[in-house]
Amino acid sequence: MNRIFTAAALVIGNExxxxxxxxxxxxxxxxxxxxxxxRLVEVRIVPDLEEAIVPALRTLKAENDYVFTTGGIxxxxxxxxxxxxxxxxxLPVVEHPEARRLLEDYYGDRINEARLRMARAPKGAELIDNPVSAAPGLRVENVFVLAGVPSIMRAQFESAASSIRGGKPLQSTSLDVALAESEIAPGFRELQSRYPDVEMGSYPFRRGEKLGTSLVLRSADGNRLVEAAGELRQLVDSLGGELMPRE
Amino acid sequence: MNRIFTAAALVIGNExxxxxxxxxxxxxxxxxxxxxxxRLVEVRIVPDLEEAIVPALRTLKAENDYVFTTGGIxxxxxxxxxxxxxxxxxLPVVEHPEARRLLEDYYGDRINEARLRMARAPKGAELIDNPVSAAPGLRVENVFVLAGVPSIMRAQFESAASSIRGGKPLQSTSLDVALAESEIAPGFRELQSRYPDVEMGSYPFRRGEKLGTSLVLRSADGNRLVEAAGELRQLVDSLGGELMPRE
Known part of the structure; x- marks a missing residue:
């Protein structure tokens, strides 16, 4: 089965x-x-306003296999x-008994009303473990509700990762060459036209005084990726393009 | 006139x-x-696909005073x-004569077909000067089309800035305190309820071993901001919260 699994991220935060x-x-x-x-196929960044968050969430969860929210918990x-x-x-929002227990265990006698707000969850939500600071993430159907602080978001994501089912990962390979994008453009376009199953992008860069272009190939099919990369290497050689070391 | 001017950003790029x-x-x-x-009120990040870019652009330009796209030019x-x-x-996309002239001047005899692609523009578009690398940004009605490379995007944005009309900027002030978010939460909520015209946010941080919270106040009304900040300072003092130096 080769269906493509998609995800969106909803980043919540005025900051x-x-x-x-x-x-x-x-x-x-x-x-x-x-x-x-x-594949992460869309990101929306919205302010801390219900009228911005709710419609975005409804759209994204309908259009994707998974949605990840960050921030505002x-x-x-x-x-x-x-x-x-x-x-x-x-769904009504209620106190989640297991979340309350986790917070009480973590904070001990430093528990207070504000901290207990972090035990609130839409009815029926599953908890996502937070090994960093106790306050759990939440899962409701295909929506994963994660923290905004990166260290906590990452810990919560990794706790949830085993429940995320996907397809074939895109493999990628890239070549950094001392050529301007416009020099490689005609051959690169022609190569792309023969490999519709390999996504090809070019990204100009400057390293000190040197200008160059990163050529990036991505595909779920490793064999096609290797073939395309071989042809790209020949194209770069035919243009006299030198390879540049990675930073 | 106190109307709020809004903008959205559409970030275009698989990378x-x-x-x-x-x-x-x-x-x-x-x-x-x-x-x-x-005010930047929404950001969407979409892949290099027409079926993702066009509907997002139509929505964002209808809902905001300005839209800024980055990438893909x-x-x-x-x-x-x-x-x-x-x-x-x-609108049909045509070659913009002035853009062609700029590119020919910049590249001289290194001009080629790929580079001339950067002279294409929706009919009637205005050019946005690019002092870094000649290829201009574009403006079509309320949409500003900018490069993805940050140095070029910034240069193009600054070229366009004088044509952007706005309202009162939000002023902001912040206090970094050695208190947990949950300690300040009840008083902070009460303060917010009395200052609906001052946006109040709290952001936990860790600096080395020390935990603290940034309390951020933003308002278009400088007097109200000063008043709210004074009350916030009193609240922090009443909780025994020490101020922490900025990094």
Whole structure:
């Protein structure tokens, strides 16, 4: 079975949109999902507003096998993701007894009302283990609700990874060459036309004084990838393009 | 006039979704747009596929004062942004004579067919100056079409900045305190309820061994911001929270 499994990410947080915080969760999700045979095909970044989060979530969960939300699951008033997931699924939000127990065990007598807010979940949600700081992630159907703090998001993602079913991962190979994109463009286009099953991209870069282009090939079919890479290498040689070492 | 000006960003590129490249354009746009009095209220990241780009562009340009696309305007086959912008506006894509002249001047006898692809534009598009590498950005109505390479994107954005009309910028102030989010949460929520015109967010952090919380206040009204910040400072003091120096 070769069906393609897709995922979307919904990044929730004013601090990403204002530029105050640089997101790094998207690139982590993109890489790890691909290793699990799932393609991240859309990301949306929205503010901490129910009217932005709920419609985005409804669309993304209908269009994809999986959705991963990041952010907005802490103890403060701007943490509204759990309520929005409930609204998107038309589920009431209730206290999850197991989540409460985890928080009470972790915080001991430092437990308080704000921390217990992190035990709230849409009815029927499964917990996602958080080995870093106890407050669990949540899964509701195909939606995984994760923290925004990268170390916690990653820990929660890895706890959930074994329940993510995917197809064949895309394999990739790349060549960094001392050629301008425009020099390789005609041959690269022709190569792409003969390998519709290999995704080909080119990305210009500057390393110190040197300009070059990264040529990236990706495919779920390892044999076709090797064939295409061999032809690409010949194309680069025919243009007199030298290979450049990776940074 | 106090109307709020909004913008969306459409980040185009498989390399961002695969995790191969870490986007940094969104945080730049978020910061600079706010300085111009425009709020970045949504970001979408989509692959290099017309069926993903065109509908996203149609939605975002209808819902916002401005849209900024990044990526997909180079010389290779995977650069399809210009065609997608044309499709989203139902405009034919033609060679822009001034763009051709700029490219011919810059490349001299190194001009070639691939480079001339970068002179293509939806009919009637305005050029956005690119002092870094000649290939211009484009403006079609409220959509600004910018490069993906950060140095070029920034240069093009700054060329276009004088034509972006906004409202009052959000001013912000923040306090880093040695308190857990959950300790400040009840008082912070109460403060937010009395200042609906001041956006309040809290972000936990770890610096070495020390845990703390950044409390961020943002408002278009400087007086209200100062008032709220004063009350927040009192709240932190009443909880015995020490201020922590910035990194």
């Amino acid at each position: 990403i949109l204002s530029g105050r915080t640089q997101d790094s969760n998207v690139s982590y999700l993109g890489r790890r999902l691909n290793e699990l045979g799932v 802490g103890p403060t008033h701007d943490d509204i993701t759990v309520d929005c997931v409930g609204a998107a699924f038309n | 961002i979704l695969s995790g191969r490249t870490q986007d940094s354009n969104v945080s730049y746009l978020g910061r600079r747009l706010n300085e111009l009095g425009v 180079g010389p290779t086959h995977d650069d399809i942004t210009v065609d997608c912008v044309g499709a989203a506006f139902n």
